[in-house]
Amino acid sequence: MALSGLVVLAACSRAAPPVEIEPRASPGKRAELALEDYLPPAGLQLAVHLHPRALLRHPRLGPELRAFLPDARLDAFRVVTGVELRELSEMWFAEYDLGTLYLVPFAHAEALAVRYRERSESQGPERRWSATLTSCTLVRRRSPFGLVVDQGLFSALVEKDLSLGRLIVARALGKLDKLEPPLRRLGLSELGDDDGGLATVFWVGQPRLVEADRAELEPAAPEHGAPEPTALEPAAPEPRFETFSDSIDVGRLALFDEDGKLRLKLHLRLLSETEPLPEFRAYLEELTARPEIRVVLGNDLALSDLACSERSTTWVCGASVDLDLAALGRSWGNLLQGGLDSF
Numbered sequence: 001m002a003l004s005g006l007v008v009l010a011a012c013s014r015a016a017p018p019v020e021i022e023p024r025a026s027p028g029k030r031a032e033l034a035l036e037d038y039l040p041p042a043g044l045q046l047a048v049h050l051h052p053r054a055l056l057r058h059p060r061l062g063p064e065l066r067a068f069l070p071d072a073r074l075d076a077f078r079v080v081t082g083v084e085l086r087e088l089s090e091m092w093f094a095e096y097d098l099g100t101l102y103l104v105p106f107a108h109a110e111a112l113a114v115r116y117r118e119r120s121e122s123q124g125p126e127r128r129w130s131a132t133l134t135s136c137t138l139v140r141r142r143s144p145f146g147l148v149v150d151q152g153l154f155s156a157l158v159e160k161d162l163s164l165g166r167l168i169v170a171r172a173l174g175k176l177d178k179l180e181p182p183l184r185r186l187g188l189s190e191l192g193d194d195d196g197g198l199a200t201v202f203w204v205g206q207p208r209l210v211e212a213d214r215a216e217l218e219p220a221a222p223e224h225g226a227p228e229p230t231a232l233e234p235a236a237p238e239p240r241f242e243t244f245s246d247s248i249d250v251g252r253l254a255l256f257d258e259d260g261k262l263r264l265k266l267h268l269r270l271l272s273e274t275e276p277l278p279e280f281r282a283y284l285e286e287l288t289a290r291p292e293i294r295v296v297l298g299n300d301l302a303l304s305d306l307a308c309s310e311r312s313t314t315w316v317c318g319a320s321v322d323l324d325l326a327a328l329g330r331s332w333g334n335l336l337q338g339g340l341d342s343f
Contacts, residue, residue: 040167041182043097049200052088099161191252191267205248267318280317
């Protein structure tokens with residue numbers, strides 16, 4: 001899904017004449033932002049950070065990937081989409097409540113203009129926000145797309161929810177400088193960064209209380225003339241969750257190369273007032289036993305480094321899994337072969 005979204009980036013560079021708007025941004029200031037800083041935090045459900053070039057050049061994982069991604073197939077993908085995966089340094093794919101967002105460095109998006117223009121049913125006028133920042137709206141298969149391009153910095157494609165594009169423009173213009181970076185604002189930075197990671201998935205949970213506890217924890221409206229609660233009254237009961245996964249606030253799963261070993265690192269932030277390590281261990285054992293997980297990661301997954309640390313009224317729990325490269329290559333090859341046969 002993330003790669004297919006690249007096909008629709010960077011169409012406005014040769015579209016309708018731009019609508020000039022007075023420049024209001026400093027290019028130097030925008031250049032200080034990392035690519036993920038343009039992700040709008042509101043409504044974020046899932047964010048995936050990929051490093052295709054590093055994955056394909058990895059000395060041990062690269063050959064496994066090339067078993068089902070040979071040069072001929074990568075060349076065909078470049079011809080069809082304009083994307084050179086072997087040189088794509090990074091990309092972000094994010095799912096929101098009402099839309100989808102793709103972010104790539106600008107240099108890798110410009111070649112897609114011709115391809116998407118051919119596939120677009122209509123294009124709106126380009127709006128020029130500054131000397132380098134432009135945006136436009138396009139329609140493909142009766143679905144609206146928004147495109148934001150900052151020359152030399154990034155290209156962002158928004159599908160369905162066009163307000164995401166307006167937020168990216170505001171961030172690029174410096175209007176949101178007082179807000180924390182999105183990953184930090186959502187608490188995802190508490191789970192560690194992905195520096196040196198080959199691929200990272202972040203997600204935002206929606207903790208669900210047991211209904212009985214929800215009603216008990218919600219403050220009741222005081223009766224007319226009744227005294228206000230005092231500090232001497234008992235504290236509200238600890239919230240309970242139907243399942244362990246219901247207590248997950250935010251999560252992060254990252255693929256690293258450490259000392260020659262490929263390792264997955266999982267971190268979760270949980271809403272709990274007691275140490276959740278036993279429940280966390282049971283949750284992971286059940287998770288890694290699922291057939292759909294084994295199809296992706298292979299069998300014989302060994303958990304290590306299980307630990308939980310307290311953060312005020314939340315806990316951050318983490319674990320690692322060492323991956324079998326041969327099993328991983330076979331699993332990914334079987335999964336992706338069908339989707340790549342068209343290139």
